[in-house]
Amino acid sequence: MLEVNNLSISFIQYEKGLKQKTIQVISDLNIKISKGEILAIVGSSGSGKSLLAHAILGILPKNALMSGTILYDGRELTTKRQKKLRGNEIAFIPQSVNFLDPLMKVGSQVRSSVSAGEKKEKQRKIFDRYSLDSRTDSLFPFQLSGGMARRVLVASAVVGGAKLIVADEPTPGLHPEVVNETLGHLRELANQGCAILLITHDIGTALNVADSIAVFYSGITIEISPVSDFSGKGESLRHPYTKALWNALPQNDFNPIDGFQPSHIEQHSGCPFNSRCTFKSSECVSKLPLIRDVRFGKVRCYHAT
């Protein structure tokens, strides 16, 4: 359904004083999603995950430089195709209610995603499906409760008949009930044949609903594993960072690792994780490992087995 190959995104930014500098936010990213599958991309906040969503939809800011290819339905997703498909076949679920026009009633905002047919009728039907009553139509975004806002945003994605849904951090700081409800909606959509790319910083959310998980570290995918590999002490996981992430969870060892994720500003030549890694060797410092297949998953590490 969707295939992203060697995607890199960078920006030009001013440093202190008068110098300019290029910052690579996403390097050499590879992912693949099929019909009916939920792929979660997990990475800490500010690791450039949102830009991946923007790149797929073709709404990157003008000063961003992008390289690599994106294939949708087997064909390259060109700017022209992006323009044609976004809003209907490819839909976006944003982080918060701030993504809705503050001065427009939500009913008519959702109707704008309907390309053909009886707009009002279709919108009403979808709202009914997500138990949003007719009063909701004429509410302004600031009047929505957290749960209602979630349902409006999901409805807005579904109403255009999406086949691929990109959800960028769809459950930020919400009540667990609302989180579960929203994730339930996503699962339901996947079961109906949608491909879903779920971008989140919360590995718990990802484990809850996804089929496979891609782990993001400093703008690089270091591992892609089926969700079943996240079990026990993490023996079936491939990358040392993923293992550490898994063991840091409260229900496991609750044992966080030391150190910080390097920011994008520090251009790394080797593996970005090497400073925190116990398996560090000289190759890890000199050269970034290529991504390779290991046991039904992918990993970017010299030492993974």
Next chain:
Amino acid sequence: MINTSFFKLILMKILRVLSLLMALCFISFFLVSHSPIDPVQAYVGADMTRVGAEQRDQIAKHWGLDKPPVERFLLWGKSILKGDMGTSMIYRSPVSEVIKQRFLASLALMGIAWILSGILGFIMGIIAAMMNGSWIDKIIKWYSLTLASTPTFWLGLLLLMVLSVKFGWFPIGMGVPAGVLAEEVTLANRINHIILPALTLSITGVANIALHTRQKLIDVLESDYILYARAKGESGFKLLLRHGLRNIALPAVTLQFASLSELFGGSVLAEQVFSYPGLGQATVQAGLRGDLPLLLGIVLFSALFVFSGNLIADIIYKLVDPRLKEGKSI
């Protein structure tokens, strides 16, 4: 949809304006009464040598200038409350009458400039923001910044030199042709005399609104909801109409209402350059010739004018913006 809290808010605003006006009465009276300019002297002017001390005293008595300031303030304040602002010394008619007449002339001038500059500035701002970074944007930005630095009266003088003196298209000054009786002044005459001052005010007036609208629209275009609208497939002019204008129109209208203070200041200068017989010219005359009742009256009136503009802006905002309608803060 409008609830009681809305009326409460408006009432509070009006009370606030009243308190400000009262303070203004006190301050301006205090200021004026401490001026070294002797109103009698200013009134008598060149006839100084022919007016004896006795006559001076009489004049002073006539205006109540012989009484101590506090008493004068109380007398003046009392009559103000009754709606009587006294008698203008130079126009020899009630201040309220002078202000009314003069203000109507100024209102035509300011009204034209206000509407023209508002619409033009808004459109320029939108064009600049849509073309952010292009040469058109740069020209509009440069033009607006440049006009913000242009002395209004100099611009007026330039227009006068080029269009009236050189080409002879417009009369040099005066609100109506000289030597013509008031009843014989035609509408065409009036229009002919109002064009240049109105043009001057409009040209400088666009700067603020254009720059503000430009910035606002750029912010809106960078906002999350525009990003989301684009992700939903909206684009181009429709996107601008649906989400852009909706979010910038209100601030622009508010700004235009809040800019009455500058408009009034501009009209004082423009009226002086073009000898347009409006309230601005009367302000200058009242100040130069020491017409205290008129000067005080105009100070109060101009403040009332500006406050009303601000109040209207507030009310429009509260009536139109759904977020404020419910009394919530954004």
Next chain:
Amino acid sequence: MTEILTVLSKKKFINILPKLNRRHSTLLRVTFSSLILLCIIAASMLLSNDRIATNFDLKNLPPSMAHPFGTDWLGRDMFTRTIKGLSLSIYIGIIASLSSVIIALILGMGAATLGKAFDTFVTWLVDLFLGMPHLVALILIAFTVGGGAKGVIIGVACTHWTSLTRVIRAEVLQLRSAEFVQISRQMGKKPLWIAIHHILPHLVPQFFIGFVLLFPHAILHEASITFLGFGLSPHKPAIGVILSESMKYLSTGMWWLAFFPGLLLFVTVRAFDSIGENLRLLFDPHNAHE
């Protein structure tokens, strides 16, 4: 792939370098504008007063090499009058806007630190001064003081502090809740000590930019009020006086009387505006991108 990309971006980087980036051009603009102003002040000191003495042999001359801005009906050199008038405006502008900025600093800091009552009072005072059109307030104050440079300075100082006061108030409120101030307070430092060591230094850019941005307004208002007859006396070389006199000679076609002095006033104001605007951009952290 990554290697290719870094090489590519490096190449691009080298291509950009010889060109000026935005901060360079901002600095360049600031320098250029400052030079213009220095030139005006220097020229006003160098030009002799003889050139503006009455000389009927030289009256009503159009612009020429000897008299770049022409001469007036008394044979005075308009260029000298303009330059002297402008430098006078600049001096007045400096004093007036400096006073205004100091008023703003005191009221803004007071509003943010001296409790709610004072805060309400300052907000009310700001509303009061915003309520009167600047020009009307200037006329009123000039009338009270009896005209002259004093009236202009007091008038401009009293009318221009409002918006900066709001900015400083907001800034101080934000600083007060900042962590380092909180810690300092818990460590038992006195409020005055905190104000001097932690709050004032952060206000320096605001203070400076506020000053530079007020300056063009001060000059413009000085010229306006003088033009209307409330400011500097007609015997002083002032742009307002020159332009107001020129109105009598407009219909005679002596265009240079109004054109050049106004143009130079405009250039001065624009130069200061551009310095202020560019400095603000330079200090504003939101402009790091782009």
